Amino acid sequence: MSESPNQQTLIDQLLRDRDAEYRRAAKAEQQLKELSDAKKMKATYEAKLAEKEEALQKRDKTIEDKDNLIAQLEQKLLYLERKMWGAMSEKRRIPDDPNQLKLDFEQLEMTPEEEETARKAIEEITDYKKVTVKEHEKRVPVRQKLPESLPRVEEHIYPDGYKGHEDEWVLFDDTETSEHLEFNPAELYVRVTIRHKGMRKDTKEILTAPVQNEPIAKSYASASLLTDLMVGKYVDHLPFYRQVQMYKRLGVSIPPSTIESWFHDVADLMRPAYYRLRALVLATDYVQSDETTVPIINNEKHQTVKGYLWLVRSVVNNLIFFSYNEGSRGQKVVIQLFKDYQGAIQTDGYAGYNILEKFKGITTLCCWAHARRYFDRALTHDKARAEHALAQIGMLYDVERMADDQNMDTIQRMELRKRLAYPIIRAFEKWCICEQNNVLPKSPIGKAIGYFLNYSRQLVRYTMDGRYLPDNNLIENSVRPVALGRKNYLFCGNHEAAEDAAVIYSLMGCCKAVGVDFNEWMNYLLNHVHEYDNDYSKDLAELLPHSLKERAII
Template identity: 75%
Template sequence: MAENPNLNMALEAVLRDRDDLYRRLMQAERKLKEMSDLQAMKDSYEARLSEKDKIIEAKDKAIESKDNRIASLERKLEYLQRKVWGSMSEKRRLPDDPNQLKLDFGESDMTPEEEEAVRQAIKEVNEYRQVKVREHEKRVPVRQKLPEHLRREEEHIYPEGYLGNEDQWVLFDETETSEHLEYKPAELYVRVTIRHKGMRKDTNRIITAPVKNEPIPKSYASASLLTELMVGKYVDHLPFYRQIQMFKRIGISLPPSSIEAWFHEVSDLMRPAYYRLKELVLSSGYVQSDETTIPIINNEKHQTIKGYLWLVRSVMNNQVFFFYHDGSRSMKVALELFKDYQGAIQTDGYTGYGILEKIKGIIIICCWAHARRYFERALKHDKARAEYALTMIGMLYDVERIADDDNMNEQQRMELRKRLAYPIICSFEKWCLTEYGKVLPKSPIGQAMNYFLNHVRQLAHYTMDGKYCIDNNLIENSVRPVAIGRKNYLFCGNHDAAEDAAVIYSFMGCCKAADVDFKGWMNYFLNHVHEYDSDYSKDLAELLPSSLKDRKII
């Protein structure tokens, strides 16, 4: 049978179409597979990108945290450098830009009367500043003469070759004299007390001389030795072990256990007078209070823990006492300490005193020196605002200098503060309220403004009475002996030792405040304290440094 050409052509065409369809199908399958692989790759890439974004975000946060940490450490370093090498005086120079002294009341909510009062106050303070600048003269150091009360021992030196043969020499009345301060080392000696016995001829009774009251019965430690040890540690900041070495160099060895026992005995002798001192300080109407750290040995953990000494000073009476309560700085200690107090308490703004303001009869006054320090720390971060704030605070201190220069009494000082200082404080407050929204709250200038705005009412309280101080620098000066002492003796052995140290620090602080010789007072106290053991008609306040000074006993 002959092949049909048309059929063959048709078959070939069908086969070609099928081959073409097959090729297209294979290409489609390949493309579909490639597309599925691409989707998987896309999903993989997107997952990897998302993971990298998280890593980058975490790194950015870490970098930001490190930057914040570095900035915080830089601020702390600047503060410590200023503490060690910088000036801490409340006196402040004028700002570099004189336009900063010009007040802009455009954004502040002040009445025209308030604006005029502020302008007049600043004008008067600036006039006082200009007068003081003109009056200031550079002081040239002058060598002081040696005190006249010191014993003089003359030493005569003659010309070379002079042997007393006046027939060959002519000595002139005119001489050249120079003075040199000599030092004689301390001397230890033994005081032997011999009690004699006797009998009157008209009686048969034998009488023995009475026993002299020694500070510590049945101890060879005299008042002068105990005074030297206690003043050495709590005034001159010499630990007992160093004093033991010093005594060895002059020929006497004192057992450390004996000195430790004497320390506790002396503090026990002072404790009744300490309680009387505490009563007198808390009975005054105006005190300053502060706290300072003191390391305490924890025998259970065999390490030191941070304890706190509370310090209260009567500004008007120049009396001060330290208070130790198991090393705590909590609010309940402040409540216990001032529970019966009535009057004004000046502090540094520590929140532990905040609850005292709710007690009727107590007024809290804050310290302008602390407010100033916040702005001082912000100088390198926001110089314009910080200098403006420091200038305003400096004017408040100038108002105090005006009162000091004119020897104003309390009433006159109060009137001056209300006329000059209070308007400046009001203007400063409104300036801070205006500027606070323009700064970062956690920045140094933001923290300074926040401190001021949170305590502005307590900061302004000092203008209510002329006897109140603008800052509590007096109490901070009283804290210094503890701060220096803990760098030398490092720690207290236990809570009892810290409480005993608080007792001795209290009387040493009273001596410093009353400008009384430490050794003179303590020697007198130890020699006469037993006179008050049985005679309850005597007041232990008579033994306080200020009382002995008023009676010219020491």
């Protein structure tokens, strides 16, 4: 049966519609696929962009870290250049602008009474300096005369041709004299001790001369030889191996192992007096403390490690001791050193001493010289602020010079500090608080201001007592023998050797502090130390340098 034209038309229309619908579906499916691919591509691009952004941030951070590192290295380089070639004096330098001496009280949150007190203090110090400052007198170098205590050996020289008292010569009483210092090398000799025997006729008792006490039993080393070795190393900073070569030139060969053994024996002989010294120092009510490095050989690692020697110096009786606690610089050493101490302790602001603030009966002081050094290092970074700070700190030392010039006692010095130094410190603290927010915390000037504000309470406490010093330069000077020594003998062989060195450095430091010759004192100690072996009624403090000097023994 044939289809009618209308049916055929309808079928064609349906086929066209079906075909168009298929095309739309295929196009939609293609668009959906493309859309899905676009999302994937977008995610891929976004991930790549994130990676690039992260890499750029890392690069920027690296560049920033490098810039900070370069800035730090530049500051260290400037500091080292000044240390090597420039003046490292702790004395105040005069600022370029005289107005740097003034404080702008309007910008500080101070009461009118505080402003007036600080202003009067600054005016009084300035007026005193105008009156007392003297012109510098140029010193002309003069050749010093040789000591009169040295023996003189005369050498007579006559004119050419003179052979004696002849008729053709007339010698005048007027002569020309010159002096030259001569040197005789050291001389070694052997002291032979002969102990004689005898018998008393009445008792028939045979007696032998008593054995003399030598420093080290069953050793041929005398007190003078041991003293020379210890002085050579700890005063003249000569390593033992150099001294071995020096003795070889004098005709005696001493094995290095023997000298090392003598070194430990000498330290053991000095140790009882050392512990008595520690007790005397810690019995006073005002000490200064510091620490310094000493290289120690680590036999397991076959290299040197950094150890620390602790120093404690009594400002009251001018005694000092070194302590070595397995090379540690930890807080536990501070606790062990000062657990029973009562009084004032002055330090350089090392964080390990912060625990002392919690100890009852201990007053902590800080060092103005350390605070000043921070501002001194900031001169090239922020000259205006640094010079202003140095000028204010300089006035505190002007107060000390006023007290010295007028020979004030401790009570008068304390009153002067409270009247002049304390108001200046209060005004300086206000200035630092105002300026702290205007500088970068990690910049040199920011670190200087931060250091002062962190330790301002400990820094101002020196005004409480006229005996207290504004800085701990006194104990820093005691570190110098150790610093010179480690540049020469380089290291200690082990912890025991470092402990022995601490003993010798302690008593050597006491000799230096009271003006006693270490050679003379040590020779006396080695000759008399065994007198205290069995007689417990004697006080070992009698062997200390200051005691022997007071009794005019050395």
